[in-house]
Amino acid sequence: MSRGADVIVVGGGVIGSAVTYYLAKEGLDVCLVDRGDVASGTSSACDGNVLATDKEPGFDSQMTLKSQLLFRDLQEELSYDFEYRQRGSTLAVEDEEQEKVARDWVSRQVAAGLPMRYVEREEVHDLEPMIADDIIGLVECASDLSLNPMALVFAFVHAAESLGARIMRFREVKGILRDAKGAVKGVDTAEGPIESKRVVLSAGVWSPFIAKTVGVDLPVIPRKGAILVSERTFVVGRRKVMEFGYLMTKFGGGCSRKVEPDMDKYGIAMVFEPTPHGNFLIGSSREFVGFDRTCTSEVLTLMARRAIRFFPAIKDVKVIRSYAGLRPYTPDHLPIVSPVDRIPGLYIATGHEGDGIGLSPITGKVISEMITGKPTSISVEPLRLDRFEKKAAGAKTTA
Numbered sequence: 283m284s285r286g287a288d289v290i291v292v293g294g295g296v297i298g299s300a301v302t303y304y305l306a307k308e309g310l311d312v313c314l315v316d317r318g319d320v321a322s323g324t325s326s327a328c329d330g331n332v333l334a335t336d337k338e339p340g341f342d343s344q345m346t347l348k349s350q351l352l353f354r355d356l357q358e359e360l361s362y363d364f365e366y367r368q369r370g371s372t373l374a375v376e377d378e379e380q381e382k383v384a385r386d387w388v389s390r391q392v393a394a395g396l397p398m399r400y401v402e403r404e405e406v407h408d409l410e411p412m413i414a415d416d417i418i419g420l421v422e423c424a425s426d427l428s429l430n431p432m433a434l435v436f437a438f439v440h441a442a443e444s445l446g447a448r449i450m451r452f453r454e455v456k457g458i459l460r461d462a463k464g465a466v467k468g469v470d471t472a473e474g475p476i477e478s479k480r481v482v483l484s485a486g487v488w489s490p491f492i493a494k495t496v497g498v499d500l501p502v503i504p505r506k507g508a509i510l511v512s513e514r515t516f517v518v519g520r521r522k523v524m525e526f527g528y529l530m531t532k533f534g535g536g537c538s539r540k541v542e543p544d545m546d547k548y549g550i551a552m553v554f555e556p557t558p559h560g561n562f563l564i565g566s567s568r569e570f571v572g573f574d575r576t577c578t579s580e581v582l583t584l585m586a587r588r589a590i591r592f593f594p595a596i597k598d599v600k601v602i603r604s605y606a607g608l609r610p611y612t613p614d615h616l617p618i619v620s621p622v623d624r625i626p627g628l629y630i631a632t633g634h635e636g637d638g639i640g641l642s643p644i645t646g647k648v649i650s651e652m653i654t655g656k657p658t659s660i661s662v663e664p665l666r667l668d669r670f671e672k673k674a675a676g677a678k679t680t681a
């Protein structure tokens with residue numbers, strides 16, 4: 283049997299590594315267990331944006347703002363360079379119908395305290411000289427930032443290890459163990475049990491399988507997304523640029539996009555991200571296809587076509603790589619950062635869908651506050667696991 287710990291964290295993606303770091307910072311003896319290497323799941327198959335601009339105004343955007351502030355501290359605290367760049371981001375507006383929704387989006391976000399503005403047509407090409415001539419406006423958010431997501435995981439892990447955390451790689455967790463009273467007493471792994479009175483489950487889209495071993499249903503399913511990586515090339519976009527219609531593919535509704543039906547079928551919306559190395563990333567798609575991570579040429583071709591629509595100058599730039607990851611999707615687009623009331627000692631930190639990189643610091647901090655009994659940095663009510671049961675019970679009584 284391996285030495286026990288104050289807390290076992292299951293899953294070494296960006297969420298588990300952030301949780302491990304913040305717990306270790308509180309002086310707890312933490313053991314992070316992953317069935318592969320750290321950053322071997324979705325956190326190494328994604329973009330690295332930390333965006334408030336695409337969050338629902340209110341709790342969602344405020345939670346991201348808090349995380350953005352934590353990132354500012356982390357770039358000082360973490361010695362491993364995770365390529366933090368705070369240059370803001372923009373959403374490209376294609377027509378008058380989108381403009382109306384975009385202006386309303388900006389005024390709601392500004393009212394909620396976000397540093398956003400609507401950029402008029404005359405200024406569009408000053409900000410993004412390469413963007414297509416017919417783009418009529420931009421939505422700009424000054425606090426948005428980008429980073430390298432894999433490097434962020436390594437930075438959290440490196441810092442946690444120097445604070446005394448243990449990282450167990452290539453050790454699969456088979457289930458959660460409980461004592462006679464039903465409280466957590468550790469995890470069972472392929473190499474035997476590890477004892478702990480507290481377990482944080484942060485295994486991304488694979489969390490529901492582990493939760494099931496103690497009869498907990500997690501409403502988390504994989505939502506596939508693909509990315510294209512370009513060769514090193516000329517400066518195409520100065521910073522993060524997305525199409526305004528991205529909000530439609532993420533949340534649905536609002537206003538229509540004039541795209542061929544297959545773009546909507548695969549949830550394709552242009553997300554452009556320059557890297558510090560001279561390449562750029564093009565995203566992305568949104569599909570519910572189980573755990574299949576295949577990149578199909580059909581989807582990749584549509585993504586490339588969509589990117590060329592916004593940046594015509596890239597039509598001859600070579601793509602050097604593509605990959606797909608599985609976003610841990612929940613039905614209300616909010617993550618689950620919560621204790622499990624009926625199993626003392628069990629905590630859940632997953633379901634961040636397309637925002638796990640951005641929300642990793644606030645998630646790690648809040649879990650550490652829950653475990654150490656401190657007041658939480660944000661209200662955790664909207665993130666509780668039992669919200670789904672309450673909604674289901676409410677739906678039954680009104681039916």
Ligand SMILES: Cc1cc2nc3c(=O)[nH]c(=O)nc-3n(C[C@H](O)[C@H](O)[C@H](O)COP(=O)(O)OP(=O)(O)OC[C@H]3O[C@@H](n4cnc5c(N)ncnc54)[C@H](O)[C@@H]3O)c2cc1C
Nearest residue numbers: 293295297317323324325331455486507607637638639640
């Ligand atoms: C195309 C795409 C673009 C994205 N862009 C962004 C973005 O710009 N900004 C943003 O904030 N988010 C983005 N995301 C979302 C983000 O990538 C995820 O929300 C985040 O990576 C989820 O992290 P995680 O730690 O929960 O899961 P993961 O990174 O998947 O980590 C889970 C870990 O659990 C381990 N594990 C699984 N089962 C077991 C077991 N039985 N025992 C032990 N370990 C186990 C796995 O090996 C894995 O390492 C994007 C996602 C995609 C797909």
